[in-house]
Amino acid sequence: MNLTPGAVADAERWTAHNYHPLPVVITEAEGAWVTDIDGKRYLDCLAGYSALNFGHRHPQLIAAAHAQLDRLTLTSRAFIHDQFAEFCHRLAQLTGQDLVLPMNTGAEAVETAIKVARKWGYRVKGVPAGKAKIIVMSDNFHGRTTTIVSFSTDPEARDDYGPYTPGFEIVAYGDILALEEAIDDNTVAVLLEPIQGEAGVIVPPSGYLAAVRQVCTDNNILFLADEIQSGLGRTGKTFAVDHEGVQPDMHIMGKALGGGIVPVSAVAASHEVLGVLTPGSHGSTFGGNPLACAVGIEVVKLLEKGEYQQRSAELGQRLLGELEHLDGLTAVRGKGLWAGIDIDPKLMSGRTASLALLERGVLAKDTHGSTIRLAPPIVISEAEIDFAVDALKTVLKSA
Structure with missing residues (x-):
């Protein structure tokens, strides 16, 4: 049973429309991955607009929160x-x-x-x-x-x-x-x-x-x-x-x-x-x-300790390097694990691309028409970066 449409409709009914979210309803998350109410997993490449640099539910942070809540x-x-x-x-x-x-x-x-x-x-x-x-x-x-x-x-x-x-x-x-x-x-x-x-x-x-x-x-x-x-x-x-x-x-x-x-x-x-x-x-x-x-x-x-900074720098080189080789992009900008990509507007809008990525298990969000921002949690792996880039490559090829 697909629970998502009803949950999306309820959110639209009871919420002021100051956002235009993607039609996904998340119920669980850990690390770089989230799970929706139907059990489908997605790779989070937005990370709460960089609020989740250390991933969802980082054990050290969760432990500190639990301990403080008890006091x-x-x-x-x-x-x-x-x-x-x-x-x-x-x-x-x-x-x-x-x-x-x-x-x-x-x-x-x-x-x-x-x-x-x-x-x-x-x-x-x-x-x-x-x-x-x-x-x-x-x-x-x-x-x-x-x-x-x-x-x-x-x-x-x-x-x-x-x-x-x-x-x-x-x-x-x-x-x-x-x-x-x-x-x-x-x-x-x-x-x-x-x-x-x-x-x-x-x-x-x-x-x-x-x-x-x-x-x-x-x-x-x-x-x-x-x-x-x-x-x-x-x-x-x-x-x-x-x-x-x-x-x-x-x-x-x-x-x-x-x-x-x-x-x-x-x-x-x-x-x-x-x-x-x-x-x-x-x-x-x-x-x-x-x-x-x-x-x-x-x-x-x-x-x-500097470990996350180094990880972001190294993985960012991989992300930006792979993005620069994709057909259908008119620009790739970024630093570390933060990228802004401009999709050729003749192919599709950023919103359309984000929806297509959603279908392929990747969460990203558009801004200003044909631009998409990618900001995955720094805990993401090389294989997961490849997964996201491959999904984007498929989306662009399909257009």
Whole structure:
């Protein structure tokens, strides 16, 4: 008996249609594989948009969550719990920063970065009140809040949510001259994704991130690196900025920081930057809760040895190398185990390709028409990468 159609219909009936999911209903998962309610298995090549870098139900992370659930789940930041300091300390060391502020979702971390950058601009740099400007990039994606969509260039994400928040200037991603020309005395920060995820895994020109770092230093403005999708091992380094040896003024993290178990995000920066926050000036009831910190500690431990970063780099070479030889693709972009592929629109749309891959036991998702993102869990094997590529090859040949 095929239970999927009824379950899909029920979801459509009772849910706001702000997503267009594939018609699969997942009930179990482990490692790189998921199982639907009819018992069919699929290779997960999306990994929760990089929230599942360490795979589904990683034993070390699950054990930490279970142990914490039996002891304490929430105190609010009105009190200190026994997991808080270790999580912040380990994450500060992983990022090379002085201080950490834990939050919950990625968008919440980006909002935190915006608020801190503006306050730093007023309290430290001396920008006149209400004049702080943050430079952002075209085709960016930093979240869904009203402030964040105010500087989106994606009509689907932005339209009908005005009036929009001022204080942002958009420049072309990858164009260092455009960035330099946009800077004025009121500029307090540059906010960017070291690799743009939602846009289709757009990798900037070599040397761009180092140049952004230098421009920010020369002009006394903050470099805010949104590593929510690109960070924590996804690209073959701990952070995507590490490929150019760059240290931003603030790391913005989320997704994989919660191990695919609980929402965890954070920003990390120096004393000078995060030190502008004072009691009552910013907060979050669930930010840094005991369960989040317990899982987050184990996530950082997994990254401290460098094994996942190395695995992502090595397997990423295999994935990207195999994709580059497929007919029917007009572009292949990526870094580590993260790829954006453009399917020839004459053959099929990204949605059609994703549905065809679903039939062949591979989960992937389209974005912006004919583009598909591939971001399998880092625990994936070489044979499983071959399985996914072979499935895509079959789909393209069939068209």
